[in-house]
Amino acid sequence: MEVFDAELFAIEKAFKIAWENKQLNTDKVWIFSNSQAAIKRLKKSSLKAGQYYIQSIRKWAKKFQDKAIQLHLEWVPGHMNIKGNDLADKAAKKGTKLQYITPESYISLAFIKRKIREKALINWNNIWSNSKSKGKHYNQFECKPKWKQSARIVKKQIFSSYFQLKTGHGYFKSYLNRAPDSYPDICFICNTKENPEHLLLNCKRYSSIRNKIKAEK
Numbered sequence: 291m292e293v294f295d296a297e298l299f300a301i302e303k304a305f306k307i308a309w310e311n312k313q314l315n316t317d318k319v320w321i322f323s324n325s326q327a328a329i330k331r332l333k334k335s336s337l338k339a340g341q342y343y344i345q346s347i348r349k350w351a352k353k354f355q356d357k358a359i360q361l362h363l364e365w366v367p368g369h370m371n372i373k374g375n376d377l378a379d380k381a382a383k384k385g386t387k388l389q390y391i392t393p394e395s396y397i398s399l400a401f402i403k404r405k406i407r408e409k410a411l412i413n414w415n416n417i418w419s420n421s422k423s424k425g426k427h428y429n430q431f432e433c434k435p436k437w438k439q440s441a442r443i444v445k446k447q448i449f450s451s452y453f454q455l456k457t458g459h460g461y462f463k464s465y466l467n468r469a470p471d472s473y474p475d476i477c478f479i480c481n482t483k484e485n486p487e488h489l490l491l492n493c494k495r496y497s498s499i500r501n502k503i504k505a506e507k
């Protein structure tokens with residue numbers, strides 16, 4: 291916020307406070323500012339700077355006018371041992387301290403979020419690469435943990451089949467056979483174990499399709 295805007299903001303705030311604290315018999319309101327620039331600005335409507343606050347202050351002024359309350363906006367010199375003014379100066383100093391930000395101490399929330407995600411990913415990666423049991427099946431594919439899944443560039447059906455074949459979890463007898471009371475995991479045509487490898491590379495049932503794909507190469 292520019293200093294000039296800050297002064298107009300303060301005047302606008304003063305109007306608001308005065309409005310909220312007015313009594314039934316209030317007929318005069320005095321607002322004091324030590325900013326001559328801001329007071330001058332309020333008198334000249336042609337200028338662009340601080341337009342937002344000027345308009346808001348005019349609205350407040352209109353409200354007071356409608357209630358037949360006289361408004362006085364006066365300039366007071368700063369640092370002249372005027373009680374209200376000194377209090378305002380103290381508050382202003384406190385405010386600047388609160389907002390005092392050095393490059394070293396300022397850290398944005400976005401930065402913290404990014405760091406947390408980076409750290410979490412490193413931890414996950416360590417757990418992933420050191421784990422002997424969990425996700426063991428996937429280890430053979432040299433995949434790495436990442437936050438976003440890779441963009442899918444093939445149709446869902448193909449992608450799904452691809453992953454079923456890759457993981458061995460799918461409509462294969464070798465997999466279905468894991469359930470109790472299931473069919474044996476034998477390919478009826480070739481009379482050997484039916485697993486992804488068999489279906490992809492050896493099964494006689496798919497030899498014509500396989501040859502077609504090989505010919506396409």
Ligand SMILES: [Zn+2]
Nearest residue numbers: 477480493494
């Ligand atoms: Zn077969």
